[in-house]
Amino acid sequence: MSLNDFLSSFGKRVYLPNGILVQNAQAVEYCKDLNATAGVAKLNGSIMYLDSSMNYFSNSLIPSEIYSYSPIGGNKKLREIWLNHIINVNEISNKDNITLPIVTAGITNSLSLTFSLFAEKDTDVVLPEYYWENYNLIIDIQTQAKKHTFTMFDGNNFNISSFKNCINSIKSKKIVILFNFPNNPTGFTLQEKEAKKITDFLKEKARDGIKFTVIIDDAYFSLFYEDYVFKKSLFSMLYNLDSNILAVKCDGATKEELAWGFRIGFITYGCADTSFFDELVSKTLGAIRCNISNSNTCAQNILYHSMMNLKHNQEKEYAKNELKKRYNMVKDVINDMMGKYKDSGLTVLPFNSGYFMSFLTSVDAETLRLTLLRQYSTGLVSFGSKLIRIAYSVLDLDKIQLFFENVFSCSEKLNKVV
Numbered sequence: 001m002s003l004n005d006f007l008s009s010f011g012k013r014v015y016l017p018n019g020i021l022v023q024n025a026q027a028v029e030y031c032k033d034l035n036a037t038a039g040v041a042k043l044n045g046s047i048m049y050l051d052s053s054m055n056y057f058s059n060s061l062i063p064s065e066i067y068s069y070s071p072i073g074g075n076k077k078l079r080e081i082w083l084n085h086i087i088n089v090n091e092i093s094n095k096d097n098i099t100l101p102i103v104t105a106g107i108t109n110s111l112s113l114t115f116s117l118f119a120e121k122d123t124d125v126v127l128p129e130y131y132w133e134n135y136n137l138i139i140d141i142q143t144q145a146k147k148h149t150f151t152m153f154d155g156n157n158f159n160i161s162s163f164k165n166c167i168n169s170i171k172s173k174k175i176v177i178l179f180n181f182p183n184n185p186t187g188f189t190l191q192e193k194e195a196k197k198i199t200d201f202l203k204e205k206a207r208d209g210i211k212f213t214v215i216i217d218d219a220y221f222s223l224f225y226e227d228y229v230f231k232k233s234l235f236s237m238l239y240n241l242d243s244n245i246l247a248v249k250c251d252g253a254t255k256e257e258l259a260w261g262f263r264i265g266f267i268t269y270g271c272a273d274t275s276f277f278d279e280l281v282s283k284t285l286g287a288i289r290c291n292i293s294n295s296n297t298c299a300q301n302i303l304y305h306s307m308m309n310l311k312h313n314q315e316k317e318y319a320k321n322e323l324k325k326r327y328n329m330v331k332d333v334i335n336d337m338m339g340k341y342k343d344s345g346l347t348v349l350p351f352n353s354g355y356f357m358s359f360l361t362s363v364d365a366e367t368l369r370l371t372l373l374r375q376y377s378t379g380l381v382s383f384g385s386k387l388i389r390i391a392y393s394v395l396d397l398d399k400i401q402l403f404f405e406n407v408f409s410c411s412e413k414l415n416k417v418v
């Protein structure tokens, strides 16, 4: 008897990758406090959180805010407050061109639902070469779409010509694009002039009749650490650009609100043509109904109360500043190490935001990861044979120097052996 005799074609294709979660489980075993694998934020070794949401676990929720079903599209008050948040931080002026955000069970769920609505087998999907590993399951395995990746960097800048060439090489009149800034795994965000070049080009192509669905994964939105970085979502430039461009913003409480376990995400649409909005929202609700039916009531209500709390913004700013201090220290430490370990074979990819930074490696990235794990009790994530990712969001300031010393010294040793 073979399991395949029972499985659907999706059941046959799907698998659990030996990716971040498996590598994290290994790091938990080997590393005491030098474990920079998981995409969360920690302070003094414990998970970070906002007091304005934590307080509601000890008091204040009424039974209906915990036990009732929520509407399919989510708690109306939460959707409205999230809409205001999107409008304010992105300085959206034409509010009629965006829909009320729809609540999902986390950003993964937002992305998966979006792909189920806008892509299918062989749909052309364009994205940069460095992306969150779970996109493979969503795009390749679940959707069976055709991925086209382009070279992400030209020096320290976004590689606009590679992006244009990639789009120009596609013959189809229907293209899905997936952007994620701050990016996982590199920690890179565009500058405003780069965002403008992207959107000008898309407008030009849209005028030629190509229909674009631009999915914007804003998981790490607001964690910008440099003045030169564009501090709005690409959604702010796309939501009313052209009737042939549909912008889909996938974001959520996960990282923005330090609420990884809440499992609350959103989908918000924007387009110059609003005539199909009602139908589109209704279809999205249909997709939710046959998938998760509706999202967690308790988490939605705590998130709502937390966002209404007067201390909320101040608490978020505090958390962001904690991460910014680490970012600055990581930059300084890497600068020093580059001088000290001249033969490390490590190349830094541009980073200026979010949770992560990545190195390209000259030795096999998985060998480097395993050696760091076993001989240095130092945990990071490897992607393929050439890239390692470090989640400095989990490293307290006093651990950063030692962590990078281990990475550089281990890499140099392996590099000299090869």
Ligand SMILES: Cc1ncc(COP(=O)(O)O)c(C=O)c1O
Pocket (backbone or CB within 6 Å): 039, 105, 106, 107, 108, 109, 132, 180, 183, 184, 217, 219, 252, 254, 260, 263, 264, 265
């Ligand atoms: C780029 C990116 N998008 C989405 C997610 C998933 O978010 P959620 O936990 O809300 O599903 C992650 C989580 O690591 C991520 O890095």
